Amino acid sequence: WLNSYLRAPNDIYRKSQKMIEHDIDVSGFDEDMQDVAIRMIHACGDVDVGVDIAYSAGAASVGRTALAKGCPILVDVEMVSHGIIRKRLAQHNPVVCTLNDARTPAKAEELGTTRSAAALEFWGDWLEGSVVVIGNAPTALFHLIQGILDGRFAKPALIVACPVGFVGAMESKETLIALAGDLGVPYITLRGRRGGSAIAASALNALAKKGITQ
Amino acid sequence: WLNSYLRAPNDIYRKSQKMIEHDIDVSGFDEDMQDVAIRMIHACGDVDVGVDIAYSAGAASVGRTALAKGCPILVDVEMVSHGIIRKRLAQHNPVVCTLNDARTPAKAEELGTTRSAAALEFWGDWLEGSVVVIGNAPTALFHLIQGILDGRFAKPALIVACPVGFVGAMESKETLIALAGDLGVPYITLRGRRGGSAIAASALNALAKKGITQ
Numbered sequence: 001w002l003n004s005y006l007r008a009p010n011d012i013y014r015k016s017q018k019m020i021e022h023d024i025d026v027s028g029f030d031e032d033m034q035d036v037a038i039r040m041i042h043a044c045g046d047v048d049v050g051v052d053i054a055y056s057a058g059a060a061s062v063g064r065t066a067l068a069k070g071c072p073i074l075v076d077v078e079m080v081s082h083g084i085i086r087k088r089l090a091q092h093n094p095v096v097c098t099l100n101d102a103r104t105p106a107k108a109e110e111l112g113t114t115r116s117a118a119a120l121e122f123w124g125d126w127l128e129g130s131v132v133v134i135g136n137a138p139t140a141l142f143h144l145i146q147g148i149l150d151g152r153f154a155k156p157a158l159i160v161a162c163p164v165g166f167v168g169a170m171e172s173k174e175t176l177i178a179l180a181g182d183l184g185v186p187y188i189t190l191r192g193r194r195g196g197s198a199i200a201a202s203a204l205n206a207l208a209k210k211g212i213t214q
Numbered sequence: 215w216l217n218s219y220l221r222a223p224n225d226i227y228r229k230s231q232k233m234i235e236h237d238i239d240v241s242g243f244d245e246d247m248q249d250v251a252i253r254m255i256h257a258c259g260d261v262d263v264g265v266d267i268a269y270s271a272g273a274a275s276v277g278r279t280a281l282a283k284g285c286p287i288l289v290d291v292e293m294v295s296h297g298i299i300r301k302r303l304a305q306h307n308p309v310v311c312t313l314n315d316a317r318t319p320a321k322a323e324e325l326g327t328t329r330s331a332a333a334l335e336f337w338g339d340w341l342e343g344s345v346v347v348i349g350n351a352p353t354a355l356f357h358l359i360q361g362i363l364d365g366r367f368a369k370p371a372l373i374v375a376c377p378v379g380f381v382g383a384m385e386s387k388e389t390l391i392a393l394a395g396d397l398g399v400p401y402i403t404l405r406g407r408r409g410g411s412a413i414a415a416s417a418l419n420a421l422a423k424k425g426i427t428q
Contacts, residue, residue, distance in 0.1 A: 001385040002393075005356050007327040012353075012381045019380040044258070045378040045407035079412065082292040113221040139226075142219050164259040164412075166233040167226045171215040179216075193259035196412045198293065198378075 013213045016042055023047040032060040036188060036206040043202035044194070052191040054177060059158055059186035063131050063207040066157035072096055072130045073204065074123050074156070076116050080135040083201025088209040098122040117143035120153070128154035131207070134161050135200030138168030145175060148183050159187045160203050164195035227427045230256055237261040246274040250402060250420040257416035258408070266405040268391060273372055273400035277345050277421040280371035286310055286344045287418065288337050288370070290330050294349040297415025302423040312336040331357035334367070342368035345421070348375050349414030352382030359389060362397050373401045374417050378409035 006012050017038060020026075024047045026034045037053050067073075070091035075081050081097045089095075098104060098119040108118035116137030123130075134141050141163050147153035161176050163169040173189045180187055188203055206212075220226050231252060234240075238261050240248045251267050281287075284305035289295050295311050303309075312318060312333040322332035330351030337344075348355050355377050361367035375390050377383040387403045394401055402417055420426075 001382075001389050002356060002360060005353065005382050005385060007331070007353055009328050012328070016380040042379060043410065045380065045383060045409060078296040079293050079415075082296045083411075114223050114226070117221070139219065139221055142216060146216060165256060166230040166259065168215075168219050169259060171219060175215050195259060196257065196410070197297075198410045198412055201293075 010213050017212045024050045036203050039202040039206035040199050043198045055188040056186045059188050062186045063158040072126045074130050074132045076134045076140040077136045079197035080201050085205050096126050114139040116140040130156045132156045132159045133200050133204050135197030138163040138172040141172040161189040162195035162200035224427050231426045238264045250417050253416040253420035254413050257412045269402040270400045273402050276400045277372040286340045288344050288346045290348045290354040291350045293411035294415050299419050310340050328353040330354040344370045346370045346373045347414050347418050349411030352377040352386035355386040375403040376409035376414035383407050
């Protein structure tokens with residue numbers, strides 16, 4: 001292995017894609033979601049997550065259109081931001097993370113919630129028509145859902161929801177799916193406890209540009 | 215769920231830890247590895263990765279000692295860097311990522327390899343006694359192993375190896391395990407295709423400070 005491993009980036013990507021398509025039948029996904037599903041599986045090295053990918057009809061197409069118009073990308077944590085491949089963003093879309101905004105800790109204290117959730121209070125005018133990518137915090141997704149339902153937050157064009165973990169992740173994503181009609185916002189999500197910033201960023205990367213290469 | 219979800223960060227962490235300890239028997243890990251294993255599982259929301267965690271005896275203790283002395287932390291991608299919780303680093307250890315070094319693309323071309331692998335050529339004096347955390351690229355891990363075997367690279371104190379994916383990830387980690395004796399470097403790894411920057415960073419966070427809270 002040490003002497004024979006693949007070194008050319010695009011060869012590696014192409015072989016990865018072939019291996020994923022060998023292991024699962026991506027034709028089970030709507031056509032506009034197949035690239036997204038392959039890239040999410042690629043990001044975690046686990047074809048089993050395929051069964052947990054859920055989305056509203058046409059969500060990927062809506063996301064692609066919004067990105068092509070230059071919409072902002074709002075993320076809950078810096079790791080998601082750094083997983084987004086900037087050269088795939090043809091419109092140089094702004095990527096916004098307010099978790100480390102100086103006002104966030106006090107806002108979290110005031111609201112009695114996590115910094116991840118409180119950070120959304122500073123998304124303001126960025127939100128309308130944006131693509132939101134949540135890769136870590138269930139509380140951020142819950143806070144977003146509540147804010148939109150209350151009419152306090154503008155509607156993003158698409159929510160990519162991949163919070164991860166044992167407490168609230170599954171629950172927050174099921175809440176999104178259940179209330180999607182009331183929210184009036186399309187979504188792409190990964191049901192269950194699994195998720196994370198790499199999977200979330202990979203979905204965005206697939207929406208930004210076709211194909212699995214860099 | 216929308217009205218009753220947990221919002222206090224430390225309550226969330228504590229409940230997560232309890233749920234993980236309920237689902238798997240962490241006493242199967244050496245004592246110095248239990249925190250690391252819990253945090254790696256926490257990062258991906260999947261207790262099943264527990265069976266794939268492998269390490270050389272005493273590796274976690276070696277890592278903790280190196281970090282406590284202020285050793286550098288060398289990472290293959292920015293996502294790992296941004297997953298490392300800086301306030302856990304009592305010695306303000308430098309976190310170094312040379313992937314976006316201006317010299318890296320030309321070096322990758324020269325060596326006929328990925329940028330992720332070529333970036334290691336610029337770790338230089340940082341390497342000796344460092345903790346290396348690889349969260350993405352199998353080629354980076356292969357390149358590190360070869361460089362140490364050749365005597366071109368100094369020895370880190372510990373390698374945390376979590377490359378992810380379908381092409382080379384499993385192979386690079388099995389190579390590390392098989393050659394660990396020749397390398398003379400302790401390791402913590404996640405066998406198989408699964409891995410990624412969140413899991414890699416979480417292992418480092420567990421080494422940096424005891425406990426699952428921020």
